[in-house]
Amino acid sequence: MIMIRKSDLEQIFDHGKAGYPSEVCGIIMGKYEDRTKIAQEVRPAGNLNTERAHDRYEMDPKDILKAEREGPKNGMEIVGFYHTHPDHPDAPSEFDRERAWPSYSYIIVSVANGMDIKVRSWVINEETKKFEEEEIEILGEDE
16 A cells, blocks of 8 residues: 555646646655555656657656655655556556566556546566556545
8 A cells, every 4th residue: 555645646646737748757755664655755757758758758767866865864765656647547558567666656647638637556566577556545734
């Protein structure tokens, strides 16, 4: 399960709408408590894939390195990533599966016509190498 504040999820949605019709991506910072990820901050990241931005993303490694360096200073680490699927379902593609790392959450947001939003989160099963949907618990601002 991943727990995320409503305002952080809305920040992801706003990023997706602003970037439509291209895929946008970002990093989810937080902490692990047993098998639960608690998101504490979302960080938009650059999409280096300019040739196929409508259906692919290549997260800028500089953004990942920056998050990895800065996170521990604030008691956080990378717990997941997000990206959008413009005018496509909020389910992972084969391209997504090939690039997924174990233990992270992958929030995928479907942005239809630049407005309508659907969201689900996924984790990769280390044994089967397939995505499994995980629960998203939306928290209030004081949680």
